[in-house]
Structures are given as C-alpha cells and as structure tokens.
Amino acid sequence: MNITVLGAGAWGTAFGQVLADAGNNVTMWAREPEIVEGIRDHHHNGVRLPSVEKLPDNMTATGDRAESVKDAEIVVVAIAAQFARVALADFKGLIPSDAIVVSLMKGIERGTSKRMDEVVREALDLPADRFAAISGPNLSKEIADRQPAATVVGCANIDNARKVAAACTTDYFKAFVTTDVIGLEMCGSLKNVVALAVGMARGAGYGENTAAMIETRGLAELTALGQAAGADPKTFAGLAGVGDLIATCGSPLSRNYTFGSNLGKGLSVEEATRVSNGVAEGVPTTDAVVALGDELGVPTPLAFAMSRVLSEGISCQQMLAELFGSEITEE
Ligand SMILES: NC(=O)C1=CN([C@@H]2O[C@H](COP(=O)(O)OP(=O)(O)OC[C@H]3O[C@@H](n4cnc5c(N)ncnc54)[C@H](OP(=O)(O)O)[C@@H]3O)[C@@H](O)[C@H]2O)C=CC1
Ligand SMILES: O=C(CO)COP(=O)(O)O
Known part of the structure; x- marks a missing residue:
C-alpha cells in the first residue's frame, strides 16, 4: 500500500519504519527541510531518531503537503497533539476521499478537552469509519x-x-483490533499524566510501593473517566491500558516519565521542558483531563494534583498527599 506519515518525530519515524518493514511504500511528511532531506537523501532522521542508522529504502520524505498525500491509501498522523488541529487544517481537501486516517497521538486538546479522534475528524471533516x-x-x-x-x-x-x-504487521510488531476508539484514546492520553506522577515520585527518591500506588490509582482514575466518556472497561485491562502504563511508567525512554523525574529531582517546569527529548504530552493534557473530569462529573484527584505541580509547583510529597481524602473509603 501507499502510506503517508504526517510528522517525522520519534514515533512517526519509527512507525514509518514498521510500515516499510511490512512492505508498504512509505512517504514521510515533515515541515523541517533538514529532516526531509535526511530521510529522502540519506535514509536517516538525525534530529528525531538518530539511533536508526539507515531507514528502509522503501521510505522517503517530502515537505510538500499535496505531494505527500496524493496517492495515499492510509494517512498516519504523528504530530504533537496540541498542534494537530492547526497542522491538519492545511491537509483538508488534499487527502484522497477513500483514504483511512490513523492517529498515533496520545493527548487531549487543551481548551476544548477533545480527544484526538474528535480533533482529527473535525479538522479533516472525516466520517468515523475512516478514522x-x-x-x-x-x-x-x-x-x-x-x-x-x-x-x-x-x-x-x-x-x-x-x-x-x-x-503494520511485521515479524516483530503485532497489531490487535477493536472498535473501542474512545477507550484507546483515553488510555493513551491519560497514562501520560500517570507517568508524570510516577516519574516525579521516582525522581524524588521513592520506591516500588509508591510507584505501584500511583499506577494503580491512576488506572482506576483513567478507567472511571474513560467509562464516563463511553469507553469499554475491558480496553483498560489490555495493551493500551495496563500494558502502556507498565511500559511508560517504568522506562526512562518515556518523555513523560523523564519529565516527571526531572521535576522530582527539583527542576522547574521550564527547565524540564528545555531538556525534554521530544514532546511530553502529559504536560498540556493534565489540565484537559481535569476539565474533562469536571465536565463528566468524574473525580480526577491524580490529574488535579499533577496540575497543581505544573502550575503552582507543589512538592512531590504534597502531590501524593492530595491523591486521597481524609475519610476511610472502600478501594
Ligand atoms: N515516542 C513514542 O514512543 C510514542 C509517541 N506517541 C505519540 O505520538 C505523537 C508524536 O510523538 P513523537 O513523534 O514521539 O514526538 P516528537 O516530539 O518526536 O515529534 C513531534 C512531531 O510533531 C511535529 N509538530 C509539532 N508541532 C507541529 C506543527 N505545528 N505543525 C506540524 N507538525 C508539528 C514535530 O515537527 P517538527 O519536528 O517540525 O517540530 C514532530 O514531527 C505524540 O502524541 C506521542 O504521545 C505514541 C506512542 C509512542
Ligand atoms: O506512549 C509511549 C509509549 O507507549 C511513549 O511515551 P512518551 O510519550 O512518554 O515517550
């Protein structure tokens, strides 16, 4: 198939390689000429994915929007979530009318509290069956x-x-299917907020019990919010839910975990942003989660406490104390 990936960041490029390994003709669209030239002429993305020395031969790049999508049967969107709406507006009318549009993004839009399925479909005027x-x-x-x-x-x-x-199936990459789009969106976005909190606790020097407490209470929070938004609760026990929480909350490769860890070590939000190796989606998504919780009538103590960390600079200890009320409750 002809597949175009919009955004040649770390995940966009790595997923482009998966698609190329699966035998597709892959075109990356990027706005930075240095990245376009690197992928097109040298099969290398030295800016966003320097660890891969040579990207596959059936992977190229362009900075021209119309050219990038003109023959696409699938268009994959891998742009930082808060900029997806504005970036996609320039592709409206260019994407073939039968192409499927796929989002890799994990975030909730600040200001609207919308999931990426809502943002992408609105920006491109796309029916649900093509997203x-x-x-x-x-x-x-x-x-x-x-x-x-x-x-x-x-x-x-x-x-x-x-x-x-x-x-996107290869001998090393396995994809399962579901119709629960809302569940996937909620899992991917909310686990980033949990990863910020776990990272912060780790950075502050706390151990396994504290991390497990945040992950488990975080899972309960994102499941409750997801269900209220219309998700299938089963999704939260699967790869996109528990699976992604384990990976993201346990790895310094995660930008959200690392961002939190730097806060826990005493860096300010500005300093942690400066040293972040790519977008930490949990940072802008945290306030959007609190707003969504208010809208849906679901308590979001973890997101609320993290939002106070990000806006008021409360300590890790204070953040953790805010996770629980003073009364004794059932788990
Ligand atoms: N990295 C990972 O392991 C995973 C990431 N994700 C999700 O995928 C999404 C992308 O992540 P990732 O590729 O890693 O992030 P990066 O920070 O590596 O890249 C972000 C991408 O967004 C692009 N971008 C930012 N602003 C704009 C804009 N205004 N117009 C057009 N493009 C823009 C950047 O372009 P430019 O280079 O020009 O700035 C870059 O291509 C995120 O939502 C993330 O949560 C999901 C699973 C795994
Ligand atoms: O979503 C991810 C892994 O599944 C990547 O997490 P980060 O965006 O925190 O790096």
Whole structure:
C-alpha cells in the first residue's frame, strides 16, 4: 500500500519504519527541510531518531503537503497533539476521499478537552469509519530497534481496523483490533499524566510501593473517566491500558516519565521542558483531563494534583498527599 506519515518525530519515524518493514511504500511528511532531506537523501532522521542508522529504502520524505498525500491509501498522523488541529487544517481537501486516517497521538486538546479522534475528524471533516487510532506499549526507540512489541488498532469499522493492522504487521510488531476508539484514546492520553506522577515520585527518591500506588490509582482514575466518556472497561485491562502504563511508567525512554523525574529531582517546569527529548504530552493534557473530569462529573484527584505541580509547583510529597481524602473509603 501507499502510506503517508504526517510528522517525522520519534514515533512517526519509527512507525514509518514498521510500515516499510511490512512492505508498504512509505512517504514521510515533515515541515523541517533538514529532516526531509535526511530521510529522502540519506535514509536517516538525525534530529528525531538518530539511533536508526539507515531507514528502509522503501521510505522517503517530502515537505510538500499535496505531494505527500496524493496517492495515499492510509494517512498516519504523528504530530504533537496540541498542534494537530492547526497542522491538519492545511491537509483538508488534499487527502484522497477513500483514504483511512490513523492517529498515533496520545493527548487531549487543551481548551476544548477533545480527544484526538474528535480533533482529527473535525479538522479533516472525516466520517468515523475512516478514522483509526493506534495505542499500546510502544516506546519508539525499542520499536525502532525492532524489539518485539504489540499494539491495538481501533476503528468504528472493524474491517478498516483490520486493514490498518495488516498494514503494520511485521515479524516483530503485532497489531490487535477493536472498535473501542474512545477507550484507546483515553488510555493513551491519560497514562501520560500517570507517568508524570510516577516519574516525579521516582525522581524524588521513592520506591516500588509508591510507584505501584500511583499506577494503580491512576488506572482506576483513567478507567472511571474513560467509562464516563463511553469507553469499554475491558480496553483498560489490555495493551493500551495496563500494558502502556507498565511500559511508560517504568522506562526512562518515556518523555513523560523523564519529565516527571526531572521535576522530582527539583527542576522547574521550564527547565524540564528545555531538556525534554521530544514532546511530553502529559504536560498540556493534565489540565484537559481535569476539565474533562469536571465536565463528566468524574473525580480526577491524580490529574488535579499533577496540575497543581505544573502550575503552582507543589512538592512531590504534597502531590501524593492530595491523591486521597481524609475519610476511610472502600478501594
Ligand atoms: N515516542 C513514542 O514512543 C510514542 C509517541 N506517541 C505519540 O505520538 C505523537 C508524536 O510523538 P513523537 O513523534 O514521539 O514526538 P516528537 O516530539 O518526536 O515529534 C513531534 C512531531 O510533531 C511535529 N509538530 C509539532 N508541532 C507541529 C506543527 N505545528 N505543525 C506540524 N507538525 C508539528 C514535530 O515537527 P517538527 O519536528 O517540525 O517540530 C514532530 O514531527 C505524540 O502524541 C506521542 O504521545 C505514541 C506512542 C509512542
Ligand atoms: O506512549 C509511549 C509509549 O507507549 C511513549 O511515551 P512518551 O510519550 O512518554 O515517550
């Protein structure tokens, strides 16, 4: 198939390699000429994925929007979530009318509290059966190294989910399918907020009990919010839920974990942003989660405490104290 990936960041590029390894013709679109030239002329993305010395031969790049998508059967969006709406507006009318659009993004839009399925579909005026989300424990560097991994493809039309899953299946990358798009979106976005908190606790020197407490209470929070938004609770126990929490909350390869860890070590939000190796989606998503919780009537103590860390600079100890009320409750 002809597949175009919009955004040649770390995950966009690593996923482009998966698609190329699966036998597709892959075109990366990037806005930076240095990245376009690197991939097109040298099969290397030295800016965002320097660990891969040579990207596959059936992977090229362009900075021209119309050219990038003109023959695409699948268009994959891998742009920092807060900029997806504005970046996609320039592709409206350019994407073939039968192409499936796939989002790799894990974030909630600040200001609107919308998930990426909502943002992408609104920006491109796309029907539900042509939108798919991909989410799972997928740390880009490990997948770029071709380490075995799995993910979940969600689409309202299960045949289209299967089509996308087939297009990204290799001997090291396995894709499952679901129709629970909302569940995938909620898992992927909210686990980043949990990873910030776990990272912060680790950075502050706390051990396994504290990390397990945050992960488990975080899972309960994101499951409750997801269910209220219309997700299937089963999704939260799968790869995109528990699976991604384990990967993201346990690895310094995660930008969200590392961002939190730097806060726990005493860096300010500005300093942690400066040293972040790519976008830490949990940072802008935290306030959006609190707003979504208010909208849906679901308590979000973890996101609320993290939001106070990010805006008021409360300490790790204070953040953790805010996770629980003073009364004795059932778990
Ligand atoms: N890295 C990972 O392991 C995984 C990441 N994800 C998700 O995938 C998404 C992308 O992540 P990743 O590739 O790692 O992030 P990076 O920080 O490596 O890259 C972000 C990408 O967004 C692009 N971008 C930012 N602003 C704009 C804009 N205004 N217009 C167009 N493009 C823009 C950047 O372009 P430029 O280079 O020009 O700035 C870059 O291509 C995120 O939502 C992330 O949560 C999901 C699973 C795994
Ligand atoms: O989503 C991810 C792994 O599944 C990547 O996490 P980070 O965005 O925190 O690096």
